[in-house]
Amino acid sequence: xxxxxxxxxxxxxxxxxxxxxxxxxxxxxxxxxxxxxxxxxxxxxxxxxxxxxxxxxxxxxxxxxxxxxxxxxxxxxxxxxxxxxxxxxxxxxxxxxxxxxxxxxxxxxxxxxxxxxxxxxxxxxxxxxxxxxxxxxxxxxxxxxxxxxxxxxxxxxxxxxxxxxxxxxxxxxxxxxxxxxxxxxxxxxxxxxxxxxxxxxxxxxxxxxxxxxxxxxxxxxxxxxxxxxxxxxxxxxxxxxxxxxxxxxxxxxxxxxxxxxxxxxxxxxxxxxxxxxxxxxxxxxxxxxxxxxxxxxxxxxxxxxxxxxxxxxxxxxxxxxxxxxxxxxxxxxxxxxxxxxxxxxxxxxxxxxxxxxxxxxxxxxxxxxxxxxxxxxxxxxxxxxxxxxxxxxxxxxxxxxxxxxxxxxxxxxxxxxxxxxxxxxxxxxxxxxxxxxxxxxx
Numbered sequence: 001x002x003x004x005x006x007x008x009x010x011x012x013x014x015x016x017x018x019x020x021x022x023x024x025x026x027x028x029x030x031x032x033x034x035x036x037x038x039x040x041x042x043x044x045x046x047x048x049x050x051x052x053x054x055x056x057x058x059x060x061x062x063x064x065x066x067x068x069x070x071x072x073x074x075x076x077x078x079x080x081x082x083x084x085x086x087x088x089x090x091x092x093x094x095x096x097x098x099x100x101x102x103x104x105x106x107x108x109x110x111x112x113x114x115x116x117x118x119x120x121x122x123x124x125x126x127x128x129x130x131x132x133x134x135x136x137x138x139x140x141x142x143x144x145x146x147x148x149x150x151x152x153x154x155x156x157x158x159x160x161x162x163x164x165x166x167x168x169x170x171x172x173x174x175x176x177x178x179x180x181x182x183x184x185x186x187x188x189x190x191x192x193x194x195x196x197x198x199x200x201x202x203x204x205x206x207x208x209x210x211x212x213x214x215x216x217x218x219x220x221x222x223x224x225x226x227x228x229x230x231x232x233x234x235x236x237x238x239x240x241x242x243x244x245x246x247x248x249x250x251x252x253x254x255x256x257x258x259x260x261x262x263x264x265x266x267x268x269x270x271x272x273x274x275x276x277x278x279x280x281x282x283x284x285x286x287x288x289x290x291x292x293x294x295x296x297x298x299x300x301x302x303x304x305x306x307x308x309x310x311x312x313x314x315x316x317x318x319x320x321x322x323x324x325x326x327x328x329x330x331x332x333x334x335x336x337x338x339x340x341x342x343x344x345x346x347x348x349x350x351x352x353x354x355x356x357x358x359x360x361x362x363x364x365x366x367x368x369x370x371x372x373x374x375x376x377x378x379x380x381x382x383x384x385x386x387x388x389x390x391x392x393x394x395x396x397x398x399x400x401x402x403x404x405x406x407x408x409x410x411x412x413x414x415x416x417x418x419x420x421x422x423x424x425x426x427x428x429x430x431x432x433x434x435x436x437x438x439x440x441x442x
Contacts, residue, residue, distance in 0.1 A: 099382025
């Protein structure tokens, strides 16, 4: 990865001139250490590349550290903020909402905070969705609730109408919680805001349960998803060993990246086969997956298989019309049911009786409340999103990089995707844990 090509400069609406109200804590037990825009974290920490960059007379690229600034751009007494959640559900959405509201209210004294219902549809008058007035008492008990109290939706909406609504509501900061499609929409919204000469900050909080947002080391909800997936694995393993020639087949989330599948396999190491979108495999043939599964059944009389939802799309008829869902993603074929049918047919053709149990816990996991680790992680993300917005920053994501919460320009992530390196430690560890081969005949 060429980190030197990354433009890490953060866009701002203007010079912050207002003393932060958090300064009132300086003389109390809650003394606050403010962060400067000059406080940065190196993007690339590999020593050999860092030395090479410095010797070439170049400045190593770095991200701004997130956190409260001593001076802010917006006057809290006059500020209006809006929060919107977009795309699929994910554990931690309510945690983010709660963190943003409490930080705005108690740390900065902002009293006008609005929740936009049902994603970007909430900005469009024709849908008739009501606006929520968000106050501490309305979010204090939402941590244990799954989903989003604001609801969500998929699909593109008119950018001009969205910006017009922001202008009519006199919104100063818009917090957008969503995945890659949301980040692309946020970029278009910012472009229109800039063209119109408006002073509206747009702050993104990256959301994807798949953990595949580029230049973000971890996204909220991922830890919860892995924890819940391990429960499915334990159930599949118990089912498999409970019957002669038992097979547990689990399909997990991961359209383009297999992070949940690979990490879950390592967290619960009684998985025998792991299939992910990043690693190609053959189904038939002497070195193919089905032959390897047969050998496992003959040897141990049971097997557990994990497959990410975006795996093996080559086995289906090509989507010639590029059919897409409401979020603009190409509609995937169901690899889980496909493998189930193929496995049953394969063993039937060899007169081998099997007991196959198929499990798809995806939507159950997506709608669950966050676990303890994600609670904490979301709290940091929400508060740092508020600090960035109050300082007048815009076109920025709050992300986690090299163990710091940082400001990431939207342009560094939008339209790109993080994937598992087939030669990296994560996948090689999976291969060691399962003992599986490449499943390739050539």
